[in-house]
Amino acid sequence: MRFLLAVTVVLGVAGCRCGPQVSQVKPTLGVAPNGLDFGQVKVGEARQLTVKLDSQTRTSVIFSSITVDGPAAAAFRLGSTPTELGPEASETLRITFTPPAEAAFTATLTISSNDPERGVVKVALAGEGAEPEFVVTPDCPASRACVGTVVLDPPSIDFGMRPASSAVPLDSTKVPAIVVVNEGDVSLHVDSLTFGGADATAFSLHPLITFPDGGVTLGAQEGFNLPLQFLPTSEAQNTYAGTVTLTSDDPRNPSVTIALQGTLKPNEAPSICANLIRVVPQNVTENPRDYGSASEWMTLMNPPAGGVDLSLRRDVRPGDLVVLSAISDSTDVTKCSSDPEDGRAGLTYLWRLTRDPTGPANTPLGATEQVQFRATRTGSYTVELTIADSRGSMKTTSLQFVASVKQDLVVQLEWPGFSGADLDLHLVRPTAVTGNDPFTGAFSFFNAGAANRTSGDINGYANTIRGANAGFDFDWGGAGSLDDPRLNLDDRGDGQLIENISMNYPENDATCDAGCTYPVLVHYFEDNRMPMSPPACVVDGTPNCGDGEQCACTPQQRCVADAPADGGAPFGAGKCYAAPAPVVKVFFYGSATPAATIPVPPAEVLLGAPCTLWHVADIDWPGRALQGSLPDGGTPPPVIRPSAPSFATFGRRAVGGSLACSPNVTQGAVNWYARE
Ligand SMILES: [Ca+2]
Numbered sequence: 011m012r013f014l015l016a017v018t019v020v021l022g023v024a025g026c027r028c029g030p031q032v033s034q035v036k037p038t039l040g041v042a043p044n045g046l047d048f049g050q051v052k053v054g055e056a057r058q059l060t061v062k063l064d065s066q067t068r069t070s071v072i073f074s075s076i077t078v079d080g081p082a083a084a085a086f087r088l089g090s091t092p093t094e095l096g097p098e099a100s101e102t103l104r105i106t107f108t109p110p111a112e113a114a115f116t117a118t119l120t121i122s123s124n125d126p127e128r129g130v131v132k133v134a135l136a137g138e139g140a141e142p143e144f145v146v147t148p149d150c151p152a153s154r155a156c157v158g159t160v161v162l163d164p165p166s167i168d169f170g171m172r173p174a175s176s177a178v179p180l181d182s183t184k185v186p187a188i189v190v191v192n193e194g195d196v197s198l199h200v201d202s203l204t205f206g207g208a209d210a211t212a213f214s215l216h217p218l219i220t221f222p223d224g225g226v227t228l229g230a231q232e233g234f235n236l237p238l239q240f241l242p243t244s245e246a247q248n249t250y251a252g253t254v255t256l257t258s259d260d261p262r263n264p265s266v267t268i269a270l271q272g273t274l275k276p277n278e279a280p281s282i283c284a285n286l287i288r289v290v291p292q293n294v295t296e297n298p299r300d301y302g303s304a305s306e307w308m309t310l311m312n313p314p315a316g317g318v319d320l321s322l323r324r325d326v327r328p329g330d331l332v333v334l335s336a337i338s339d340s341t342d343v344t345k346c347s348s349d350p351e352d353g354r355a356g357l358t359y360l361w362r363l364t365r366d367p368t369g370p371a372n373t374p375l376g377a378t379e380q381v382q383f384r385a386t387r388t389g390s391y392t393v394e395l396t397i398a399d400s401r402g403s404m405k406t407t408s409l410q411f412v413a414s415v416k417q418d419l420v421v422q423l424e425w426p427g428f429s430g431a432d433l434d435l436h437l438v439r440p441t442a443v444t445g446n447d448p449f450t451g452a453f454s455f456f457n458a459g460a461a462n463r464t465s466g467d468i469n470g471y472a473n474t475i476r477g478a479n480a481g482f483d484f485d486w487g488g489a490g491s492l493d494d495p496r497l498n499l500d501d502r503g504d505g506q507l508i509e510n511i512s513m514n515y516p517e518n519d520a521t522c523d524a525g526c527t528y529p530v531l532v533h534y535f536e537d538n539r540m541p542m543s544p545p546a547c548v549v550d551g552t553p554n555c556g557d558g559e560q561c562a563c564t565p566q567q568r569c570v571a572d573a574p575a576d577g578g579a580p581f582g583a584g585k586c587y588a589a590p591a592p593v594v595k596v597f598f599y600g601s602a603t604p605a606a607t608i609p610v611p612p613a614e615v616l617l618g619a620p621c622t623l624w625h626v627a628d629i630d631w632p633g634r635a636l637q638g639s640l641p642d643g644g645t646p647p648p649v650i651r652p653s654a655p656s657f658a659t660f661g662r663r664a665v666g667g668s669l670a671c672s673p674n675v676t677q678g679a680v681n682w683y684a685r686e
């Protein structure tokens with residue numbers, strides 16, 4: 011390339027014939043721009059700008075000097091400078107401005123060269139030294155529901171009253187904060203944040219916030235917020251004082267300290283709300299009944315001194331499992347039983363049964379938030395709950411409920427102490443009775459044909475037959491099951507020796523417009539008492555007796571005769587059995603207190619032999635026409651009339667049979683009972 015270029019130059023000179031005019035191409039220097047403004051530069055920091063030098067002709071520019079001059083020349087530093095620019099070549103000059111102070115600086119860049127027309131070119135240099143502006147302000151406006159107060163000058167924050175611990179974190183948007191802003195036009199470095207003072211450990215950044223070890227750099231007009239929190243360090247110290255100090259590289263305001271103070275909020279006892287949240291029926295075919303919703307427990311907050319009475323608000327029946335809860339809602343720790351400071355953290359629970367239907371009690375039920383027990387007896391129960399927080403502050407409350415069948419009419423038969431004797435309770439529908447003879451309704455069959463196979467007598471045997479024959483039912487009163495009777499408890503002499511029948515709307519029976527009567531009967535159904543070889547029953551020296559006859563046994567015992575071979579009335583060799591001593595209780599409108607307790611039978615008719623059906627009582631139910639007819643708008647109360655001693659025999663046992671009553675008639679394919 012160098013060789014070819016040389017040849018070209020030779021040819022060009024040879025062809026021109028213009029001689030010395032070649033040497034007259036003038037050097038021309040271009041300089042751009044003709045001034046540099048560095049603007050604001052942080053004191054001590056550097057900013058570099060450039061100036062471009064051009065040789066604008068086909069000859070070299072030779073520099074004699076390139077200098078920065080003027081009183082503030084020291085603030086501007088010139089990089090390397092060329093001595094010559096070849097033809098049509100260019101070069102860049104670098105000038106660095108480093109302000110030594112917060113002031114304006116000017117200087118001149120002077121370029122001297124062999125440009126014949128502009129031998130000296132001056133470029134104005136200007137710049138300003140600037141500092142950041144560190145502004146720190148405490149902030150706690152009501153507009154963001156901030157808890158606490160602040161003073162701007164001198165800056166301070168009062169956090170107000172706070173508990174010593176809190177399981178519920180403070181909302182970072184609602185605590186006092188420090189607002190840090192760089193109000194200058196050059197960057198600010200915030201170097202450190204330090205808590206100090208006597209109670210420095212009680213104050214800190216909100217746990218969601220961290221301040222980086224190396225500090226934070228803020229551009230011009232940038233800023234950030236630092237939420238703070240106050241946590242008293244001891245229940246024994248009431249007031250707390252400290253400081254928070256922030257430092258920066260703003261030379262005029264390198265450090266800002268804000269005074270901090272706060273006050274201990276004394277520990278409060280937990281809120282308490284004992285609830286009966288669930289009832290699991292003894293009858294496994296029934297669904298549990300739940301009472302744990304918010305609308306249930308909200309009414310139990312701040313219970314009165316005597317506790318809350320849930321007797322009318324919880325359907326607990328004798329034998330049901332009741333589930334008690336101190337919290338009702340397991341998901342939200344701030345609801346129901348909860349501590350103002352700690353939520354449910356550290357809470358302890360203590361449950362005690364203090365009263366049951368037999369009287370005062372003191373039975374521990376457990377020390378967990380939820381306990382359960384079985385309410386076996388009809389009557390009222392009281393349970394006490396004590397809750398303590400982690401610092402020993404406690405509250406106690408109690409709740410009451412009633413175990414009863416919550417229906418309008420409840421009839422219950424009990425024969426405690428006579429295990430082996432199977433008695434059956436019968437409730438007869440008024441329309442099943444003919445001519446005021448209660449026994450006409452007894453064992454009334456499911457006899458209305460396929461379209462309406464309703465029995466007028468509900469009892470253990472009829473209930474069993476109904477269960478085994480689809481379409482059989484106890485559809486009493488109006489259409490639908492709301493007013494139908496139900497057998498809640500059945501016993502064959504081998505369980506709790508209680509039977510229970512209940513129903514709603516007894517006034518719905520067809521005969522009840524102006525009042526009607528429900529007969530209550532008890533059937534001595536079977537006797538399996540062991541041993542089966544009791545003493546023989548002797549009457550007048552003869553070992554023959556009739557069922558129920560008084561014989562030479564103890565006065566409470568009666569003859570149960572072996573059946574004669576001809577199948578006639580039981581008579582002959584008999585044995586001594588004590589008569590079960592049943593009691594019928596009648597309850598109205600869900601009450602746990604019986605309206606009547608009737609021993610069966612009266613003393614004149616001692617129970618001695620199976621298969622006797624006693625007429626125990628008549629319940630006169632006020633009619634639909636009487637609803638609301640009294641002066642006070644109420645309904646006249648039902649009346650219970652214990653019956654005069656009367657009985658009939660149904661299903662006397664078969665020849666050679668056990669001591670059980672046997673069906674003695676067939677209705678369709680169903681073995682049934684007829685009155686003898
Ligand atoms: Ca507490």
Ligand SMILES: [Ca+2]
Nearest residue numbers: 433434501502
């Ligand atoms: Ca029974």
Ligand SMILES: [Ca+2]
Nearest residue numbers: 485486488490
């Ligand atoms: Ca019905």
